[in-house]
Amino acid sequence: KTSAGAAARVPVARVTNLNRTLKAYAEAGFTVVGLAGEAETDIAGFPGIDGPLLIVVGSEGAGLARLVRDNCDVLVHIPIQSAVESLNASVAAAIALYEVSRSRA
Incomplete structure (x- = not known):
C-alpha cells in the first residue's frame, strides 16, 4: 500500500482514448492542465x-x-534550477497536486 490511502481520496482515471476524454472533461467545465517543462505559465496561480x-x-x-x-x-x-533537466513524472504530479492544494487552502 505505497500510496498510504491517498489513492482512495484522489480521483484517478484510466481511459482508452485520452484526447476524447480530455474534450469531454473540458465540455463538462473542467480546466485541462498539462504539465510541460517548456511552458511559459508557472504552476503557481495559473488560470x-x-x-x-x-x-x-x-x-x-x-x-x-x-x-x-x-x-x-x-x-x-x-520552476526548477537550470542544472536540473527535468523531473520524474510522479514527482511532477505530486508537486502539481501540492500547488493546487496549497492555493486552495
Whole structure:
C-alpha cells in the first residue's frame, strides 16, 4: 500500500482514448492542465486553478503528445534550477497536486 490511502481520496482515471476524454472533461467545465517543462505559465496561480481541474502528466521521455497538448486549456511548468533537466513524472504530479492544494487552502 505505497500510496498510504491517498489513492482512495484522489480521483484517478484510466481511459482508452485520452484526447476524447480530455474534450469531454473540458465540455463538462473542467480546466485541462498539462504539465510541460517548456511552458511559459508557472504552476503557481495559473488560470482556473481554483475550479475543477484535470491534470495531465506526460511520459518521462517524450512528455505530452502533440494532440494531448492541443486539448489542454493551459500548459504549465514547475520552476526548477537550470542544472536540473527535468523531473520524474510522479514527482511532477505530486508537486502539481501540492500547488493546487496549497492555493486552495
